[in-house]
Amino acid sequence: MSTSPRFDRAHTDDLMSFLTAGPSPYHAVAAAAERLEKAGFRQVLETDAWDGTVGGKYVLRGGAIIAWYVPEGAQAHTPFRIVGAHTDSPNLRVKPLPDTGSYGWRQIAVEVYGGTLLNTWLDRDLGIAGRLSLRDGSHRLVNVDRALLRVPQLAIHLDRQANDGLKLDRQKHMQPIWGLGDVEEGDLIRFLEQETGVGEGEVTGWDLMVHSIEPPAYLGRDRELVAGPRMDNLLSVHAGTAALAAVSGSPELEYIPVLAAFDHEENGSQSDTGAEGPLLGSVLERSVFARGGSYEDRARSFAGTVCLSSDTGHAVHPNYGERHDPTHHPRANGGPILKVNVNQRYATDGSGRALFAAACEKAGVPWQTFVSNNAMPCGTTIGPITAARHGIQTVDIGVAILSMHSARELCGADDPYLLANALTAFLES
Numbered sequence: 001m002s003t004s005p006r007f008d009r010a011h012t013d014d015l016m017s018f019l020t021a022g023p024s025p026y027h028a029v030a031a032a033a034e035r036l037e038k039a040g041f042r043q044v045l046e047t048d049a050w051d052g053t054v055g056g057k058y059v060l061r062g063g064a065i066i067a068w069y070v071p072e073g074a075q076a077h078t079p080f081r082i083v084g085a086h087t088d089s090p091n092l093r094v095k096p097l098p099d100t101g102s103y104g105w106r107q108i109a110v111e112v113y114g115g116t117l118l119n120t121w122l123d124r125d126l127g128i129a130g131r132l133s134l135r136d137g138s139h140r141l142v143n144v145d146r147a148l149l150r151v152p153q154l155a156i157h158l159d160r161q162a163n164d165g166l167k168l169d170r171q172k173h174m175q176p177i178w179g180l181g182d183v184e185e186g187d188l189i190r191f192l193e194q195e196t197g198v199g200e201g202e203v204t205g206w207d208l209m210v211h212s213i214e215p216p217a218y219l220g221r222d223r224e225l226v227a228g229p230r231m232d233n234l235l236s237v238h239a240g241t242a243a244l245a246a247v248s249g250s251p252e253l254e255y256i257p258v259l260a261a262f263d264h265e266e267n268g269s270q271s272d273t274g275a276e277g278p279l280l281g282s283v284l285e286r287s288v289f290a291r292g293g294s295y296e297d298r299a300r301s302f303a304g305t306v307c308l309s310s311d312t313g314h315a316v317h318p319n320y321g322e323r324h325d326p327t328h329h330p331r332a333n334g335g336p337i338l339k340v341n342v343n344q345r346y347a348t349d350g351s352g353r354a355l356f357a358a359a360c361e362k363a364g365v366p367w368q369t370f371v372s373n374n375a376m377p378c379g380t381t382i383g384p385i386t387a388a389r390h391g392i393q394t395v396d397i398g399v400a401i402l403s404m405h406s407a408r409e410l411c412g413a414d415d416p417y418l419l420a421n422a423l424t425a426f427l428e429s
Helices: 009-021 025-038 187-196 231-247 279-290 295-303 350-363 383-390 415-428
Strands: 055-061 064-070 080-086 091-102 105-113 126-134 139-149 177-180 203-212 217-219 225-228 256-262 306-310 337-339 368-370 393-398 400-402 409-412
Touching: 009 025, 009 225, 009 231, 009 415, 025 055, 025 064, 025 126, 025 139, 025 231, 025 256, 055 279, 064 231, 064 279, 080 231, 080 383, 080 415, 091 187, 105 203, 126 187, 139 177, 139 187, 139 203, 187 203, 231 256, 231 306, 231 400, 231 409, 231 415, 256 279, 279 295, 279 383, 306 350, 306 383, 306 415, 337 350, 350 393, 350 415, 383 393, 393 415, 409 415
Parallel strands: 080 256, 080 306, 306 393, 337 368
Antiparallel strands: 055 064, 064 256, 091 105, 091 203, 105 177, 126 139, 126 203, 217 225, 225 409, 337 393, 400 409
């Protein structure tokens, strides 16, 4: 029996605001934390002693957020229900010595992050965002969300073969311009200090990246599509945040609902804020121990825990249908997708399929299946990492999109709230 959906098109409207508010992983977790705060969650510091009190709590570490809700009556061995996601997206990131240029152009030196579709960053108006580290040990978020930089493409007159196969050198061709004149060492950081009101010379470290300033928009004759940046994977972070906030306070929770949104998925998850790091396991264990649990309670809790690893997947592309599996064609607005790969690039098995199907049935939402064409290498997610590192059952799901890893991606306008409803049913189950 399905329940009444909690989310509708207003969820997609809010997703568009969330995408705009999250030009970097640091901004994305701040936006998620703000929504959780409104739902009654409170931040706890990893350096403090934790208690076992009921209610919503969250931990921030860099570009990652782990949030959980301890219901009334939760025991030390109560299992968790986890929605996993990641906050980072492929883009161009600022190098340690950022000021460069030639031939009278001032440029910013960038490094390619993740599996970026390089050509999608050409001739776009770009802003710059990220985290500044100050001399006193504190951090300051910065977001210059206006036309500041541009990666100019070479004119067709100077590359007559461009339309027959554009080849971009990551080092030479992707450095954006941002002005005219001689290169001045420290120019970018002085500019950002002024933008944020920080005293000159106070910024001693930075984690900065560029982003397209074009806002998300509904697209199509009937506005049935959404185009926007960083859907991979802020769409899932947003849905997971909404689902966790929705179930918090429910008196009938049999599990402890959790949101785990990691950084650095796009380059392998190997960091202190990535899925292969110890963050999730540490938070879950401390939650068990704060409720008076033993190692045995921890083992019992993890044995009953399930994680839905939510990440975007591929909708069938109308211009490249042969690149997809001939019998699996996920479509926009067809509901969330179950991602399967028998070589464990995705963690789903038959038991996980049944669990996901039950959640979708309870939520009253349709769902689809994705599997890669055998002739194409399959991508992966945090799912197999989470399953292997923590020994917990994990199921890979997501929303089908086009233009994955582009500076601007495309999904069905209904799919974000269909996913959020499915995640809510999973956390409540």
